[in-house]
Amino acid sequence: MVNIFGSANDKKFSWEKLGNIKEGRPDLGDHLPVEVYRQLEFSLIEVLTKRYGAETSNAIFKEAGAIAGIEFTKKHLNTNASFKDFMTDLYKILYKLRIGILNVEHVEADFSEIIITLADDLDCSGLPPNNEMICDYDEGFLEGILLQYTGDKYEVTEINCWANGDRICRFRCRKI
């Protein structure tokens, strides 16, 4: 029997998998409302939480975010740049793609800890407050970006979130 879903290897994410959007969507183009992105995200969260529980669902989102962060860095960023230039370029591309508005609030001299904020966050800005930090995907995304840039593993934890009543998402990135 043919496995129509293919192997995990066939499903490995890469930028090329996203296809030629200009060619494929000549009329509608490559922009779409944030609510469409959130529609996919929140329906997926419901299914994953129902099947596997909240903890595993969050971990899946974080793991997926890390894969995206690695591929995003390969596609859009120069990993030979200085930290300052790298973060400036990251700010620019996150703004251009409407993912969020990045600010690097604090960097330890040895890069052991970095505090990053995202305003206008794609995943959570504007959500009704529900006493939750919900940006697991962003945590993973930043881990993937930092891993690809530094070669070091960081543990990224969201410490402020719109969904927890703040007006900005703040992430503590600790080298492990």
Ligand SMILES: [Zn+2]
């Ligand atoms: Zn958040």
